[in-house]
Amino acid sequence: MAQQTKVGMVKEKIKEWIVNGKVLPGEKIYSENELVKMFEVSRHTVRQAVGDLVHDGWLYREQGAGTFCSTQLIQGQPQSRRDAAGKTIGVITTYISDYIFPSIIKGIESYLTARGYSLTFACTDNDPEKEKQCIETMINHNIDGLIVEPTRSSSYNPNLHYYLEMEQKNIPYLMINQFYPQLNPVNIILDDEKGGYIATDHLIKQGHKKIIGLFKSDDLQGLNRMQGFIRAFRENNIPFFPDMFVTYTTEEKDFIYKLMTLLQDASTRPTAIVCYNDEVSLQVLNLLRDLKIKVPEQMSIVGYDDSYLAEASETKLTTVTHPKTDMGIEAAKWIVDAVEKRENEEFKNKQKVYDPKLVIRKSTSTVSRPAAERKQVII
Amino acid sequence: MAQQTKVGMVKEKIKEWIVNGKVLPGEKIYSENELVKMFEVSRHTVRQAVGDLVHDGWLYREQGAGTFCSTQLIQGQPQSRRDAAGKTIGVITTYISDYIFPSIIKGIESYLTARGYSLTFACTDNDPEKEKQCIETMINHNIDGLIVEPTRSSSYNPNLHYYLEMEQKNIPYLMINQFYPQLNPVNIILDDEKGGYIATDHLIKQGHKKIIGLFKSDDLQGLNRMQGFIRAFRENNIPFFPDMFVTYTTEEKDFIYKLMTLLQDASTRPTAIVCYNDEVSLQVLNLLRDLKIKVPEQMSIVGYDDSYLAEASETKLTTVTHPKTDMGIEAAKWIVDAVEKRENEEFKNKQKVYDPKLVIRKSTSTVSRPAAERKQVII
Numbered sequence: 001m002a003q004q005t006k007v008g009m010v011k012e013k014i015k016e017w018i019v020n021g022k023v024l025p026g027e028k029i030y031s032e033n034e035l036v037k038m039f040e041v042s043r044h045t046v047r048q049a050v051g052d053l054v055h056d057g058w059l060y061r062e063q064g065a066g067t068f069c070s071t072q073l074i075q076g077q078p079q080s081r082r083d084a085a086g087k088t089i090g091v092i093t094t095y096i097s098d099y100i101f102p103s104i105i106k107g108i109e110s111y112l113t114a115r116g117y118s119l120t121f122a123c124t125d126n127d128p129e130k131e132k133q134c135i136e137t138m139i140n141h142n143i144d145g146l147i148v149e150p151t152r153s154s155s156y157n158p159n160l161h162y163y164l165e166m167e168q169k170n171i172p173y174l175m176i177n178q179f180y181p182q183l184n185p186v187n188i189i190l191d192d193e194k195g196g197y198i199a200t201d202h203l204i205k206q207g208h209k210k211i212i213g214l215f216k217s218d219d220l221q222g223l224n225r226m227q228g229f230i231r232a233f234r235e236n237n238i239p240f241f242p243d244m245f246v247t248y249t250t251e252e253k254d255f256i257y258k259l260m261t262l263l264q265d266a267s268t269r270p271t272a273i274v275c276y277n278d279e280v281s282l283q284v285l286n287l288l289r290d291l292k293i294k295v296p297e298q299m300s301i302v303g304y305d306d307s308y309l310a311e312a313s314e315t316k317l318t319t320v321t322h323p324k325t326d327m328g329i330e331a332a333k334w335i336v337d338a339v340e341k342r343e344n345e346e347f348k349n350k351q352k353v354y355d356p357k358l359v360i361r362k363s364t365s366t367v368s369r370p371a372a373e374r375k376q377v378i379i
Numbered sequence: 380m381a382q383q384t385k386v387g388m389v390k391e392k393i394k395e396w397i398v399n400g401k402v403l404p405g406e407k408i409y410s411e412n413e414l415v416k417m418f419e420v421s422r423h424t425v426r427q428a429v430g431d432l433v434h435d436g437w438l439y440r441e442q443g444a445g446t447f448c449s450t451q452l453i454q455g456q457p458q459s460r461r462d463a464a465g466k467t468i469g470v471i472t473t474y475i476s477d478y479i480f481p482s483i484i485k486g487i488e489s490y491l492t493a494r495g496y497s498l499t500f501a502c503t504d505n506d507p508e509k510e511k512q513c514i515e516t517m518i519n520h521n522i523d524g525l526i527v528e529p530t531r532s533s534s535y536n537p538n539l540h541y542y543l544e545m546e547q548k549n550i551p552y553l554m555i556n557q558f559y560p561q562l563n564p565v566n567i568i569l570d571d572e573k574g575g576y577i578a579t580d581h582l583i584k585q586g587h588k589k590i591i592g593l594f595k596s597d598d599l600q601g602l603n604r605m606q607g608f609i610r611a612f613r614e615n616n617i618p619f620f621p622d623m624f625v626t627y628t629t630e631e632k633d634f635i636y637k638l639m640t641l642l643q644d645a646s647t648r649p650t651a652i653v654c655y656n657d658e659v660s661l662q663v664l665n666l667l668r669d670l671k672i673k674v675p676e677q678m679s680i681v682g683y684d685d686s687y688l689a690e691a692s693e694t695k696l697t698t699v700t701h702p703k704t705d706m707g708i709e710a711a712k713w714i715v716d717a718v719e720k721r722e723n724e725e726f727k728n729k730q731k732v733y734d735p736k737l738v739i740r741k742s743t744s745t746v747s748r749p750a751a752e753r754k755q756v757i758i
Contacts, residue, residue, distance in 0.1 A: 155534050156596035156626065164609065164619035182606040217535035227561040230543065240543035247535065 006041050010049035013039065018058060019110040023069045029059065031066065088118040089335055090143035092134045094151055096123045099279050100307050100324050104176070107328020108147060115336060124151040126218070126250040128158055135162040139171075145335040146173035152250065153178040153220040172338035172347060176331050178220045186338075188331050188352045192221050195320040195356035196228025196274065199302040202318070202358055203272045204236045207367035208300060210270040211238075212262065214255060214280060217247040222276055225304065229274055244270075255280075256287055263291055263299075271299060271367045278303035278310045281317055281363070289314075296365035306359050316361035323354045385420050389428035392418065397437060398489040398708075402448045408438065410445065467497040468714055469522035471513045473530055475502045478658050479686050479703050483555070486707020487526060494715060503530040505597070505629040507537055514541040518550075524714040525552035531629065532557040532599040551717035551726060555710050557599045565717075567710050567731045571600050574699045574735035575607025575653065578681040581697070581737055582651045583615045586746035587679060589649040590617075591641065593634060593659060596626040601655055604683065608653055623649075634659075635666055642670055642678075650678060650746045657682035657689045660696055660742070668693075675744035685738050695740035702733045 017023045030038065035046045050067060053059045059067050089112055095101045105121070112119055120141055122134035131151040138146060139162070146166065150157065157180045164183075166173055174186040196213075203211050213229040216222035226245070233240060243262055248255040263269045275281040281303035285295060293299050295315045303310055303319035310317035323330075330352060338347040396402045409417065414425045429446060432438045440446050468491055474480045484500070491498055499520055501513035510530040517525060518541070525545065529536065536559045543562075545552055553565040575592075582590050592608040595601035605624070612619060622641055627634040642648050654660040660682035664674060672678050674694045682689055682698035689696035702709075709731060717726040 156602060158626070160609075161619065161621060161624055164612075164623075165621065167613075168619050182602055182609060184606065184610070223535060223561055227563065230539075230561060231563070233543075234546075240540065240547050242540060242544065244543075245540055247537070 006039075006045045007049045007052070010035070010039050010041060010045060011052055014049065014053060015058060018069055019114070024114060025069050027069050028066045029069060086118075087116075087144045087339060088120055088141065089332070089339070090138040090141065090146040091119060091121045091148075092124060092131065092138065092146065093121075093149040094124050094126045096121060099277075099309070100305050100322060103307075103324035104328040107325035107330075108332045109328075110325075111329045111332035112336070117336070126151050128152060131157075132159050132162070135159060139166070143171065145171060145339040147331045147335055148173055148175050150175055150178045150180055150219075152218050153180060154218050154223050157182075172335060172344075174331060174334055174338075174350075176327055186334065186347060186350045188327055188334070188354075190221075190322060190327075190354045190356055192224035192356070193228040193231070195304060196225030197232050198228075198356065198358045199225075199274050199304065199320050200229045200232035201236065202360070203274065203300055203302065203364065204232060204238055206272075206300065206364060208270075208272040209238050209367075210241060211272040211274060212244060212246055212259070212270045214246045214248075214259070214273055214275050214284070216249065216276045216280075218249040222247075225274075225276065256283065259284065259287060260291070263288075263293065272301070272364070273299065274302050275304065277305045278307040278313075278317055278319055281319070282309055282313055285313055285315060285363075295363055297368060300364040300367070302358075302364060310359070310361065313363075315363050318361050318364040319359050321357045321359060327354065385418075385424045386427045386431070389414070389418050389420060389424060390431055393428065393432060394437060397448055398493070403493060404448050406448050407445045408448060465497075466495075466523045466718060467499055467520060468711070468718070469517040469520065469525040470498060470500045470527075471503060471510065471517065471525065472500075472528040473503055473505045475500060478656075478688070479684050479701060482686075482703035483707040486704035486709075487711045488707075489704075490708045490711035491715070496715070505530050507531060510536075511538050511541070514538060518545070522550065524550060524718040526710045526714055527552055527554050529554055529557045529559055529598075531597050532559060533597050533602050536561075551714060551723075553710060553713055553717075553729070555706055565713065565726060565729045567706055567713070567733075569600075569701060569706075569733045569735055571603035571735070572607040572610070574683060575604030576611045577607075577735065577737045578604075578653050578683065578699050579608045579611035580615065581739070582653065582679055582681065582743065583611060583617055585651075585679065585743060587651040588617050588746075589620060590651040590653060591623060591625055591638070591649045593625045593627075593638070593652055593654050593663070595628065595655045595659075597628040601626075604653075604655065635662065638663065638666060639670070642667075642672065651680070651743070652678065653681050654683065656684045657686040657692075657696055657698055660698070661688055661692055664692055664694060664742075674742055676747060679743040679746075681737075681743060689738070689740065692742075694742050697740045697743040698738050700736045700738060706733065 014029065023029055032043060032046050036043050039046070050059060054061060054067070057070055060070050061067050091105065091108055093101055093105070096105065109119060120138065120143065122137060124131040124134055128151050160180060160183055163173060163185065174188065176188050178189060179185050179187040200211060213226055215226045246255050246258050246262070273284055275284055281301050284301055288295055288299055295301055301317065303317040305322040306319045310319045334347065334350060337343050393408065402408055411422060411425050415422050418425070429438060433440055433446070436449055438446050439449050470484065470487055472480055472484070475484065488498060499517065499522065501516060503510040503513055507530050539559060539562055542552060542564065553567065555567050557568060558564050558566040579590060592605055594605045625634050625637050652663055654663055660680050663680055667674055667678055674680055680696065682696040684701040685698045689698045713726065713729060716722050
């Protein structure tokens with residue numbers, strides 16, 4: 001078991017080199033001896049790890065020459081640095097260093113760096129005025145392609161003409177996580193309506209009826225998750241109730257106070273909360289700890305994004321998957337294809353929708369009967 | 380020809396009585412003699428008009444008794460006042476007495492009044508806070524069904540739970556013109572994306588390339604029309620340009636100043652404007668008169684809604700159709716069906732999308748070559 005874990009660790013490390021572009025397609029990797037020293041593992045472990053990676057197509061062996069990084073990596077797109085000489089891809093996201101954004105960016109970066117592209121990043125803090133500055137900067141930098149996460153996608157975006165001007169200049173762009181409907185751009189998104197639905201349906205199937213939906217209302221992700229939340233109520237014939245929605249925005253983040261008033265009275269309080277994402281779930285967990293409400297015994301919580309926070313929290317979170325790094329890699333792959341005109345006409349109509357899955361951990365359980373009811377049963 | 384017009388006039392008038400409920404299903408209409416006097420037409424004209432209406436199913440004859448209003452009226456839904464005894468339908472729209480709203484409401488009112496329903500109206504002035512008050516009032520009035528035009532549909536609506544509570548109470552509601560996506564309600568709308576597209580495509584086909592899109596950005600109608608506007612540019616390979624969008628909202632209505640700056644320089648100014656609606660087109664026509672820019676010689680204008688304003692304006696407007704009264708009648712018919720549980724399960728999944736058409740009048744023409752260019756040709 002321990003042996004297997006070590007093999008896994010070595011494999012992950014070598015894959016990371018490849019994904020991050022530290023080892024390029026066609027380049028020789030370190031020798032067995034070097035790997036033994038670097039990882040402080042046995043020769044047997046190194047052999048097994050390298051053997052697995054050859055088998056999986058990450059590496060290939062050349063008789064008498066050594067072991068090399070495969071040229072057929074990342075979904076069969078062999079690529080070399082020469083194609084990208086001097087080319088720059090811009091990346092605009094709402095945030096960069098927080099939450100799931102490093103993972104998404106890692107995916108973008110690994111794919112593009114491995115292919116010799118330069119990258120330039122900017123974040124909007126979900127403010128359209130900053131988005132405008134970001135795009136202007138990008139255009140001034142003569143970027144060759146742009147990956148964008150929309151800013152405040154649930155309202156009219158005043159910067160649409162910038163994107164249209166990019167089309168004019170034949171600079172391909174695509175949107176991730178969401179897109180501006182008026183632009184109808186190439187996009188890679190998650191089926192957030194379904195995500196909201198499966199999170200809520202899971203709770204209802206566990207016997208919950210009074211469930212709060214806590215959603216961000218200034219991006220379409222939040223509103224689509226809310227739509228799925230409502231559908232789960234309808235399809236299961238669960239009664240709606242006042243105060244079932246608690247919403248917040250980029251500017252007005254304070255949902256804690258509103259939630260507190262809804263949770264104070266034990267006899268009327270809901271038994272579960274569907275949260276916009278894992279980050280918000282953690283804030284809710286903290287509030288529940290302060291209020292001495294036990295999770296999941298007295299309150300079930302579902303997060304969203306299956307981020308590192310879902311496993312880092314005291315109570316491991318039941319949550320909904322987000323492709324994160326894979327979405328980044330996919331976006332990078334598409335923009336490279338468009339920049340290098342490999343499939344330009346096809347590019348214009350592209351959309352990928354990831355199917356979200358529920359990851360069940362420890363923050364949800366069947367609804368417990370109220371204390372009063374239990375007492376009656378005992379008597 | 381004149382004879383035919385008189386027959387048409389008499390027919391329209393009698394239909395109006397029926398639609399407005401002045402003559403109820405089963406009631407006898409005026410005698411031939413009375414109709415001759417009322418309309419100041421010949422007996423021959425009255426006979427032909429009544430004959431046509433009998434043929435079309437609006438009226439029926441009973442031997443020796445006279446001519447009666449059909450009980451099978453309005454798309455085969457026989458109805459009497461008794462079914463609706465004491466029932467009230469609420470109607471919430473953004474506006475009531477302006478623009479196309481009287482026509483929509485007339486459609487709703489005529490159908491419901493003819494069937495003995497009471498009506499209660501409220502308008503939100505496109506303000507969600509007022510919408511909240513409207514719904515609370517409606518619920519307190521114990522309405523049996525509700526027809527709603529959404530308020531500020533392009534942002535998150537904070538009153539969703541009221542609608543869900545109505546579902547709880549089995550009060551049917553439906554939305555017209557647009558709907559809140561999270562609710563996914565029964566709705567009767569117009570294909571506004573297509574409307575924006577055909578308006579813009581018409582101008583492009585007339586040779587226009589520099590076309591401004593003037594849209595309201597706080598309702599989905601405006602944003603969908605903008606989406607069609609963008610699609611027309613793309614499909615015709617017309618270059619985008621900065622300042623191609625001029626937008627306004629319920630609070631910030633002042634687009635005139637921005638438009639003025641774009642129109643001042645004759646050498647760079649656009650040759651056409653696609654307007655959010657006819658009301659806005661009229662404001663634009665006034666501005667153009669002040670700036671001494673001739674319509675359509677120097678500037679083409681397309682409106683939207685084919686309202687009375689389109690024909691009342693100095694230059695009759697090319698515009699896009701809106702069903703108005705017909706949409707009102709349809710909404711009333713659906714809500715009656717739901718209230719009387721005739722097709723309750725079917726009701727839940729209903730949507731009707733009207734297909735918009737372009738009405739070409741005098742505000743658009745082929746693009747004229749700039750004066751400089753014409754001069755060169757003459758030389």
